[in-house]
Amino acid sequence: MQFRFRMRGVLEICALYLTIVQAYENLSRRNTTIITQSSTFDKNFASLANDGVLVTTLDLCGYTNPGKSKAWLQVDLGQAFSITRVKVYYRKEGNGPDDWKQYRFRQFYLDVSNLPATEAATIQRKRCYTDKTTYPHLPPNVIDIPCKHVVRYVIVETTYDAPEDKYTGAMLEVCEIEVYGCSIGYFGDDCKMCSDCYMCDIDNGRCFKVTAFSTDHLYVFIAVIIPSVSLLLIISLVFRCHKKKILTTQKQSPDTTNKVEERNEEDMSEINSTYENVANGVLYQELCPFGEPSHYDEIKWNE
Known part of the structure; x- marks a missing residue:
């Protein structure tokens, strides 16, 4: 009996350990998450x-304060995330x-x-749960x-006026709210990267079959694809500018090379004069004209 009791205790500890280690991230606890509510009673922020x-x-x-027709508490995750579940702890003395x-x-x-919550009408939201408990x-x-x-937003809301209440109106008393999930493009307890797709099922990692363009797909397009493409375009632009300068220098004849060297000396003279002109309220900025010799545009200081 003693051995069986000890084994049961060990198994309970192991189960607790696995529960803690293998869990989705509680996105509510991120530094970028902001919690707000429709109103505040006393100091219960x-x-x-x-x-x-x-x-x-x-x-x-x-x-929240009494005397309101509606009360809500909102979790703003700061950006869109792929969430799997929400856990709410409500007041009970x-x-x-x-x-x-x-x-x-x-x-x-x-x-x-x-x-x-202040902008989205109920019809613009997605309903995850409705409690149907009655008095x-x-x-x-x-x-x-x-x-x-x-x-991005998780909203707990009510319009219910409890008959046991000495106050009138809808009120909320949320003691803790936990939103579990991963960044977009990741899935599973340890938030692994989706394979061969930008967005997959948060639980099993299966890529979504796009049969209709939903708001979820739109948000992934805004939050993931556009920044990635923009970054690639910037890198390509910088590389192209640098490559054209190298090719132009390699194709120049000896006479042209001498002219480039003379031009570089003139550029250096302009650069040196820049520091003098700064004191006089003038600033110069170097630009890359895709193969043309570098030049300086004058920008006046705002007096």
């Missing part, structure tokens, strides 16, 4: 829902008859979008929601 503390008592939760519970969490919904029943105060999308 939205940042309390992103401090890594999973205790669900009032002083450790974000809390205890299990006793007098302890405050997750009454206000009934009928909340979880949306994702590439527009912020007097209660939803779980900790809920893990599958949500596979390529998005």
